[in-house]
Amino acid sequence: MKNVDDLIESAAELADRGLSKGEIADELNVSRETASWLVERSGSAATQSETSEPAPTGGPHDIHVDWSAIGRDSYRLEAVTSAMADLLVKQGDAVDLTIGIEKAGAPIATHIARDLDTDLASYAPRKHQWNEGDLEDLGGSFSRNFAQIRGRDCYVVDDTITSGTTMTETIEAIREQGGNPVAACVLVDKQGLDEIEGVPVYSLLQVITVGSDD
16 A cells, blocks of 8 residues: 555445444554545545535545555564564563454464463454444443453553554453453554553554654
């Protein structure tokens, strides 16, 4: 994916397949606001009925991260996730659970769980249901097909931190379930965060925007 036009085209394809704007944000590794802008710019039939307001022409401030060269090859994914596991390995001997944030965080967490010899859990964030309105009106969920959370120290894994909203939601959801998030790890952190809700955040790459709007 080389430019904004490619992103707009991809957003249109995903919208026409019935994905929510939150899911499109997840697929393209951009913020929800950017996903909304891309879909509206595309003129996708799936979104024309949602809003009558034209999309802004300047576009939002965001950074698109394309890590498909890693994700499409199991050997590369294993190598990169081993590096992520190495960032986490010294965070606590009592940690026996790795939680992947769906969708992209789940395969990453699977490799990390194997490297660190932990159980595996999966969390579906509420943004996957989001099209318009307030995220607080929606709810995320842990999959019953994986390990349970209560009473366990755990790592939280995702591919990208864009705003930090999804990671914050997941940490809060883990605590509500009686779990103890010890550390979080991602491939790319767009915010350069050291911690979220008191949980240390580790990343292989931090993206820092240099410049101004002037």
